[in-house]
Amino acid sequence: MNAHRSPLFTRRTLLRATAAAGLLAAGSGQAQDAWPARPIRFVVGFPAGGTTDIMARVVGLPLQKALGQPIVVDNRPGASGNIAASETIRAAADGHTFMVAPISVQTANPSLFKPALNPARDLQPVGSLGYAQLYLVARKSLPANSSTQLVALAKAAPGKLSYGSGGPGTQMHLVGELFKQQAGIDVVHVPYKGAAPALQDVLAGQIDYFFDPAAGLQHIREGRARLLAVSGTRRSPFFPDVPTLTEAGVPGVELGNWFGLFAPARTPPAIVQRMAAEVAKTLQLPEVRQRFAELGVEAIAQDGASFARTIADETAVLTPLIRARGIAVD
Template identity: 40%
Template sequence: MNYFRRAALCVALACATTAGMAETWPSKPIRMIVGFPPGGGADIVARVVGAELGKSLGQSVVIDNRGGANGVIGTQELAKAAPDGYTLMLTISSHVTNALLYPKAPYDAMKDFAPVSLVASSPFVLVVNPQLPVNNVAELVALAKAQPGRINYGSPGNGSTQHLFHALMNLSAGIDMTHVPYRGGAPMANDLLAGLVQVGFTTPLFSQPLLQQGRLKALAVTSKRPIAQLPNVPPIGDTLRGYEAEVWYGVIAPAGAPRAVIDRLSAEIARIVHAPAVRDKLVAQAAEPIGSTPDQFAAVMESELKKWSAVIRQTGVRAE
């Protein structure tokens, strides 16, 4: 048998094996890794989607929280898993920025994984301590330009999502607010409320009661459009043209997972997130349902990689 006949036979056998797996898959429970502790946004989205995915596939979807290192530990676990469709991960947008901030991570964020589907996205809210004499983004930018380096913004740590969102704002507005990194969101929020830092990005669910109590003041949301929870708060992009920055949630698999399995998962997830009951649960968490094809998800990750690479290069953002 010559080389070409052997190659053709191997391809035929591989296709048959993949097709057979797709027909019998899933025949056992599926593990969905979450790279963050229980109770956070990623965990909640994973449990909402995983419960419905289990129903539609006829097998339970078990959530496996592997928190640590901004999602790197859980992602490393996925990279080591067999590409058989039985181990997935609910990841977030830091999957892409980690590739830029942790160049020595034990995996390649773009090559070692197969995109399955975008699930949802969620904005942050730009808030200030009420003692800061500004009422909108334009006034904050004007004050920051008048007092370069004297306005402090807090984040949960160097290289965190909020750090990147602020860096993008500094870059977009041509201002120089000073970064104060904390070890987590709780101490940052406490100092923001106390006025030790004046500016921060917080989640809509965290912000809403504090805004109602007058303990924080909302200037803008990071999404393209206003959100249901804060309908009167405008997007930053209304003032800083082109500004948009959201946390997205998506499902990925190990590279090499059968395409037929990935396509089925993608279709199921897209259907699930737009089902009224699931949509309501996601919207209650300030997450906008999306659903996408694997190729659409891959395009989003490539676009995000380019965007944040430029921000990190121009602003010098570094991880811990």
């Protein structure tokens, strides 16, 4: 009898161990092939060399050692990350395709683009990678040493000051409009094709200020531009002496720039959980944290559920802002 029952017992034991290791398809009762079975693709909706791209590569290197498969970065720039989102949504939900993106793809793009994607339905957050505050940076010759003085200047001359952004619908633009709304000022928006040219015109004195996504940190440290305040709920660890906008008297400008990892919606939960756990470990590595800091990004690992709440909170701010300010992307 023991000899007859032994194979069944062995099979059940193996299945339990397989499920515990996260290798069962959710709800199917059938064992999947070991994951990952081939190279993993990180789809990035921005050009090579940008913050999102660099973060994907920095995280990917230790991840591929942990997972035993190469991580391949696939740059699909355009439409503020929507092209990459579409590519990820169309991919097989087998744990071999993920998207690395700022959360504006989830929070703002559905309200900005027509026809809109539905990332809340078609993508699932795996976890956050990091957070970058936006820096209110003014031209050096602007007669304002604080955001309070900047607001006073703007109120004294409505429509005369200008601010730049990396383009319509970017986080720089949205935070700039949120600042205008909360401060009650009239300032002209000047869109650029990216943060770099906006920064250059601030340095050259062609525009008055912009919300810098850490592109100009070195210029700030060298005194070529003036840092007046930071967005977010707390001070920047990179500039701890600089107040938040809330501290400076303009409450509600608490959006920064979260970056995260996303998977197609039907990716098995066990795979998502395993990837989230490996990402969390990777973000604790000193070399990863240091490289992120050089980009002005704090390495912060939120799990999928926590990251989903962050996305929902920011969507609740941005959706009415976009509608109230009439912001659109052609």
